[in-house]
Amino acid sequence: SQTIHQWPATLVQPVGSPLSLECTVEGTSNPNLYWYRQAAGRGLQLLFYSVGIGQISSEVPQNLSASRPQDRQFILSSKKLLLSDSGFYLCAWKVGGRDYGYTFGSGTRLTVV
Amino acid sequence: DQQVKQNSPSLSVQEGRISILNCDYTNSMFDYFLWYKKYPAEGPTFLISISSIKDKNEDGRFTVFLNKSAKHLSLHIVPSQPGDSAVYFCAARGNAGGSNYKLTFGKGTLLTVNP
Numbered sequence: 079s080q081t082i083h084q085w086p087a088t089l090v091q092p093v094g095s096p097l098s099l100e101c102t103v104e105g106t107s108n109p110n111l112y113w114y115r116q117a118a119g120r121g122l123q124l125l126f127y128s129v130g131i132g133q134i135s136s137e138v139p140q141n142l143s144a145s146r147p148q149d150r151q152f153i154l155s156s157k158k159l160l161l162s163d164s165g166f167y168l169c170a171w172k173v174g175g176r177d178y179g180y181t182f183g184s185g186t187r188l189t190v191v
Numbered sequence: 192d193q194q195v196k197q198n199s200p201s202l203s204v205q206e207g208r209i210s211i212l213n214c215d216y217t218n219s220m221f222d223y224f225l226w227y228k229k230y231p232a233e234g235p236t237f238l239i240s241i242s243s244i245k246d247k248n249e250d251g252r253f254t255v256f257l258n259k260s261a262k263h264l265s266l267h268i269v270p271s272q273p274g275d276s277a278v279y280f281c282a283a284r285g286n287a288g289g290s291n292y293k294l295t296f297g298k299g300t301l302l303t304v305n306p
Contacts, residue, residue, distance in 0.1 A: 084234075110291065121197075121298035122235070122280060129291050137293075168234050172292075179225050179282075180294060182234030 080105035084183030101169030110172035197297035214281030221283035
């Protein structure tokens with residue numbers, strides 16, 4: 079079966095520290111992968127998406143970067159976190175078929191202090 | 192520029208009654224619309240979708256209506272149950288270049304179903 083793993087579930091980091099969030103999918107190959115963020119009082123904002131290894135598209139200019147070193151691995155990073163980076167980060171992969179929707183991971187709650 | 196708008200941040204209904212969640216969009220090139228349900232500290236889960244060439248799709252207690260001329264869609268839940276209490280996100284699928292697509296989400300509506 080197809081599953082998506084995202085970790086850690088919660089993270090508290092000081093301002094200026096680095097960040098690395100990892101997402102992996104199982105049971106599929108060459109998926110489209112996405113990073114979304116839900117900030118307080120806001121909807122789900124698309125940050126990055128990837129259609130293949132090494133291919134990253136950025137949606138908004140920000141303090142974050144993404145990488146896809148392997149087919150089923152998607153990493154969200156930052157060299158120096160800002161307070162405004164706090165939020166709920168979600169990884170998703172595209173599911174084919176009639177519903178044309180995404181399957182989301184369980185999310186990472188990041189608090190920058 | 193918010194292309195998908197959910198203007199009601201919250202909605203409260205009584206158990207057994209109908210819940211109607213609304214969504215408006217601005218991009219006429221969206222070809223699929225989806226609703227997701229999200230509980231706190233969890234990822235959103237897919238609920239129901241509708242193609243832009245249809246005006247209604249029904250799945251059990253959930254029905255989505257699409258009015259293309261008004262660029263408006265709504266999700267109806269009948270009858271509403273306390274377990275339906277969650278944040279509901281409206282999403283629209285648009286082209287991201289070539290054969291790739293991406294979903295644009297609204298800000299969500301918090302539905303509370305009171306027993």
